[in-house]
Amino acid sequence: MTYVFRAPLFRTLRTLGLALLLPAALLAAQPARAQLQVNISGVGATQYPIAIADFAATDTTGQAIADVIRADLNRSGQFRLINASGANLNVDSPISYDDWRGRGADYLAYGSVKQAADGSYQVSYRLGDDVQKTQLDGVAFNGTAQQLRRVSHQIADRIYQKITGVRGVFSTRIAYVLKQGSTYELQVADADGQNPQVALRSRQPIISPAWSPDGARLAYVSFHTGKPVVYVQTLASSAQTPVANYKGNNSAPAWTPDGSHLAVALTRDGLSQIYLVSSSGGSSLRRLTRSPGIDTEPFFMPDGKSFIFTSDRSGGPQTYQMSVDGGDARRLTFTGNYNISPRISPDGSTLLYVARRDGSFHIATLNLSTGNEVLLTAGPDDQSPSFAPNGMQVLYATKQGGRSVLAVVSTDGRVHQTLSVLNGEIQEPTWGPFTQ
Numbered sequence: 001m002t003y004v005f006r007a008p009l010f011r012t013l014r015t016l017g018l019a020l021l022l023p024a025a026l027l028a029a030q031p032a033r034a035q036l037q038v039n040i041s042g043v044g045a046t047q048y049p050i051a052i053a054d055f056a057a058t059d060t061t062g063q064a065i066a067d068v069i070r071a072d073l074n075r076s077g078q079f080r081l082i083n084a085s086g087a088n089l090n091v092d093s094p095i096s097y098d099d100w101r102g103r104g105a106d107y108l109a110y111g112s113v114k115q116a117a118d119g120s121y122q123v124s125y126r127l128g129d130d131v132q133k134t135q136l137d138g139v140a141f142n143g144t145a146q147q148l149r150r151v152s153h154q155i156a157d158r159i160y161q162k163i164t165g166v167r168g169v170f171s172t173r174i175a176y177v178l179k180q181g182s183t184y185e186l187q188v189a190d191a192d193g194q195n196p197q198v199a200l201r202s203r204q205p206i207i208s209p210a211w212s213p214d215g216a217r218l219a220y221v222s223f224h225t226g227k228p229v230v231y232v233q234t235l236a237s238s239a240q241t242p243v244a245n246y247k248g249n250n251s252a253p254a255w256t257p258d259g260s261h262l263a264v265a266l267t268r269d270g271l272s273q274i275y276l277v278s279s280s281g282g283s284s285l286r287r288l289t290r291s292p293g294i295d296t297e298p299f300f301m302p303d304g305k306s307f308i309f310t311s312d313r314s315g316g317p318q319t320y321q322m323s324v325d326g327g328d329a330r331r332l333t334f335t336g337n338y339n340i341s342p343r344i345s346p347d348g349s350t351l352l353y354v355a356r357r358d359g360s361f362h363i364a365t366l367n368l369s370t371g372n373e374v375l376l377t378a379g380p381d382d383q384s385p386s387f388a389p390n391g392m393q394v395l396y397a398t399k400q401g402g403r404s405v406l407a408v409v410s411t412d413g414r415v416h417q418t419l420s421v422l423n424g425e426i427q428e429p430t431w432g433p434f435t436q
Contacts, residue, residue, distance in 0.1 A: 048080065049104050274289040
């Protein structure tokens with residue numbers, strides 16, 4: 001039986017000539033040309049009413065910080081923003097909890113911004129519980145003007161965790177490929193799609209970016225030599241290392257949880273099979289799968305003892321799990337005849353994948369304990385799913401108006417976000433890990 005998988009690493013490989021790769025060191029600091037815009041629909045099952053006052057400041061930084069925090073919490077769909085205009089609060093202000101409760105706010109966030117003589121900023125924030133009439137959190141951050149957006153995300157993370165009990169992901173990053181005309185850019189941006197930076201630019205395709213567990217490196221597949229080769233790039237220095245450059249196709253990199261190795265799909269011995277290579281390069285190579293079909297798209301379980309992957313060994317593409325020490329592979333997906341691009345939740349309980357149902361491609365989850373499948377998206381062309389590091393949201397690529405865009409859906413399917421760009425197609429998204 002012969003068919004073509006629709007995931008990028010199953011696409012027919014094209015040889016389009018040598019790419020023009022700009023010097024990585026120059027691109028690392030080069031901002032992207034297009035900012036992402038966010039559209040949100042739906043709300044969570046539980047919404048926490050919170051007022052976020054503009055931070056006290058002598059300039060507009062206080063309002064800008066509060067705006068970022070509001071936008072972060074609003075995107076989650078788990079918070080209902082209460083109007084706090086005219087509050088005029090600073091970190092030393094006495095708080096009338098009854099007054100804020102009367103306005104409908106169970107929580108109140110406020111703060112102050114001070115600028116030092118060297119131009120740096122100190123941002124202090126407080127979080128009050130208006131029901132318990134107590135302060136829940138308070139901390140101060142120091143940073144430059146360029147770091148204030150990140151500080152704002154960190155404050156939003158603290159608010160999210162203090163109220164929900166789950167770690168926030170607003171200060172994490174995402175990576176994706178932006179195609180503009182005949183140019184491909186590997187970009188890294190904040191989780192809200194803002195502050196995009198170009199890590200790599202090429203005139204040949206870039207596919208399958210994958211974050212290292214510490215968030216310091218990206219693995220990806222580049223076609224700039226005329227064939228697919230797996231590289232690892234250190235983001236801070238832009239240093240690139242080829243880690244899989246064997247005859248045939250080299251694709252689908254996936255990091256081991258300790259970051260020391262990558263599982264990759266290679267055709268060096270015939271059909272695509274999964275191998276283990278060092279993430280620092282070198283000649284070490286260990287074959288993990290041996291089947292008469294196509295094995296690809298590996299992804300490690302959180303404990304690193306086993307991995308999941310896509311295989312057509314049963315006649316159609318399905319997800320399997322196998323120990324890194326060998327043995328038989330166990331099939332995980334049985335609903336439908338086409339399930340690809342598997343990922344696993346951070347706690348190892350939920351499988352995420354692309355499911356074809358009635359001709360449409362949806363993002364689906366499977367509870368590994370109960371076997372219950374949930375279609376999170378409506379399709380018809382949703383691809384490349386990736387869990388947020390707290391497991392509460394899923395990033396994926398979809399089509400709107402005939403163009404590829406990024407989208408985010410909560411794992412209960414209630415809240416949907418679309419991150420759209422004005423000029424270009426966004427492909428191959430992946431959500432980065434916690435880094436601190």
